[in-house]
Amino acid sequence: MLTYIIRRLLYAIPIILGVNMLTAALFFQINTPDDMARRMLGEKNVTVDAIENWKREHGYDRPAFVNTGASGTAMFTQTVFFQKSAPLLWFDFGRSDRNNINIGLEIRNRMWPSLAVSIPIFMAGLIVEIFIAMMLAYWRGSVLDLAVVVLSVVMMSVSTLFYIIAGQFMLGKVFKLFPISGYDTGIYSFKFLVLPVVIGVISSMGVGVRFYRTVFLEEMGRDYIRTARAKGLSEGTVLFKHGLRNAMIPVLTNVVVSIPFLFYGSLLMETFFAIPGLGSFTIDAIQSQDFAVVRSMVYLGSILYIVGLILTDISYTLFDPRIRLG
């Protein structure tokens, strides 16, 4: 198990490096340091000196990937890419290009509002979806089954934006049950969270219910289920004791990998509900071309993804005795 994890982490290095380089390359392609400087300093009436000055202050005065002016390793270390990316390895995110805030601190602060929204959406969504899917598997082929499947398809085809706007309008504006948007700290955040969580769960329910229903039905058609029935077990025991545990295996693939991303928050939800989390942080950074923040968030994303994969593999071993990591 340990050697497996170590190997996975070693494999991760080229992936993380590659993702970083790609982000940098793409970013510089669209947006040269000069453009960045000009943008940060305000588009009009910027002197060449001011641009150079900004670039020097923010460390963008070196060549992007290869420094032909230097020799030896300095050829690669004396570059924007290296200078900016290397500290990421020890999670030193530096300061933002736009307003010079401490990115590491900002991430630590904004993590909590993100989690406050994404964990409840994730947990409640999972429970509701699996519960409904199991009901459908139990009464498969019934009118209920058909009706819910049709409803799921309809719900799937409606855009999340619609749920957000409709939810804000109905629950927030017409019935005035919850504030439309905003955020508060500590216990007061509760009333702000209900609406995004409810909408978050509803908007992903169609996809989830259909996915889990398919997984359960497929599992219920297997040979060992027939064996269990031939023993005289009740349908409930067959479903819960035999079916569910096997169905957990495909469910895990879908679910565990996304757990680390709960930190990342939901871009859409946070933007629309004005929640000061990491999702809105990223969106803002993209909009304002703040490369320092984008770079940090992409790096964080690739790390989280790899952690997710490892977690998925480990969780397999808990449910499937056939799998041993080594």
Add this chain to the structure above:
Amino acid sequence: MKESQTPVVEVIGLKTYFRSSSGVARAVDGVSFGIRKGSTFALVGESGCGKSVTALSIIGLIDRHSGWIEGGKVRLGNEELTSLDESTMRQVRGMRVSMIFQEPMTSLNPVICVGEQVAEGIRLHQKASKQDARVITVAMLSRVGFDEPERIYRAYPHTLSGGQRQRVMIAMAVACKPELLIADEPTTALDVTIQEGIVRLIKEMQSETSMAVLLITHNMALVYKNADEVGVMYAGKIVEAGSVKTLFSKPLHPYTIKLLRSMPVAGQRTHALDAIRGSVPDAASYPSGCRFSGRCPREMAGCAQKEPELVLRGQEHGHPVACHLYDAPFMASRSARLVASAEGVPAPLDKTHNERPVLLEVRNLKTWYPIRRGLFKRVVGHVKAVDGISLSIRKGMTLALVGESGCGKSTAGKSIIRLITPDAGEVLYMGKDLCAMKEGELRPLRRRMQMIFQDPYSSLDPRRTIMNTVGEGLEILYPEMSRRSRIAKTASVLERVGLGYDALNRYPHEFSGGQRQRIGIARALAVEPEFIVCDEAVSALDVSVQAQILNLLKSIQLDMGIAMLFITHDLGVVEYMADEVAVMYDGKIVEHGNVEEIFARPRHEYTKKLLAAVPRIDSALIESLKLPVVPAAWP
């Protein structure tokens, strides 16, 4: 063994239908039989004729969303099972009637330890506590032949072999001492050498508890050796039923006779097998009148109009049969005229055994698979799949390669034609060493060596038409060939394997298993090879279809002088097809020589075990079976 005359279980006029895309499938359509205490009733017949559905109907496990019991009764003791509600039926299942399934690999829950799976039923039906159930289970596991029942209790299915899993299934099925045990193809998925043990275990359990056994199988030899009575099923009906003794010595129904005669046995070597033409009709569209009409070699003019009933017709015929040939009034009517298409005796094959030159010689061939472990997946050892084999194959002759699963047969076949690169040794093809050649030198030789696989479905690309699949080899080997001549060539190969011109533009899923295997053969033949490796090429097929394919292979071999390496586990097929046999065991060839000699006087222990383990029907018995003669035709 036969303890009482009243049957424990009695199936009366059972009908089970399914909704299918082409209408109502009458999978079981009026089946009646009874099984006495302590006796074994076998249901035999080709795939898809309704054997499993009969079994599932008895135990009440028909998928209620697509199927239903249309009529009939299933009597167990004094209870009528088809009219029981679900919760009462659950008390019958696993307690009074239990079932063993074909696939031991998938029939156990992979995430629950096997002991727990056995104990579950005991707890449910015997109201035993957790501890008691555990004790009973351990005793059961030891009873079915496990030396370390405690360890097996905690084992997960994937750590057990197929035979061990099937033993667990048996323990599970007989734990509550059922009155009826249904065994649906209990040995089909197992290695030949362990099949016998499983059957013997079932018999032992039967003699202890004197339960009735319903044995479903397509293995006639298994029935012959183990059952008391037999019902031959065809297209949802039993067409002939009787004791094993009378049914095998004096079969009446043309279907039964053809089924037995299509088995490959030594005595048939010089003939084409007596295959049944065509295939089992779809359950949603049976032919009118007798359902065997259209395939029957004795079909008469009236057969397609009037359906024969399963009745005992006078003592002279001995047992019930559903065929007009035994119906005196019918035979006296004008309907009793042979239909023109009725077939004659299979043609003898002329295969002279003169010494032919060696086409291919394998010397000390080794193919090892690396085992990788540790942080960087270092190679820590090897699976010696093929560990120094030597054999030779003559032009136009067949060498059979037999051995238990996992002994390296397929790897050997692939290594010989260099689909896998062997690690050491030589393969001399007409004097040239294939192993020493580079891919470029090898390419012109590729055409001459082809392979046919076991699973005709997965070896055909589902998205390519038959034209593309079969013509592919031609395209690669003869890029200069015009499209028109390629089509013509492909069509003629398809015709050779018995498929029409219209097959060209169809896709694999539109064909039956037997037809797909024909396509596989056509693909190999298209490039006019000199040598074909057939890896279990007929193992997945029904006897009747298997006979068609074996006939095809044999006649092709005669016409074109192709040499074959026939990898199989079916000793009947070996006796019928092969000139020589090589017995493989644990990566090595332990015996190699003339088929008749080795089968008569096996020397190696494994060969002896193999020959002893596999039930076979006496070749003379099969040869003595003749189709009834239709008396004087009407003018």
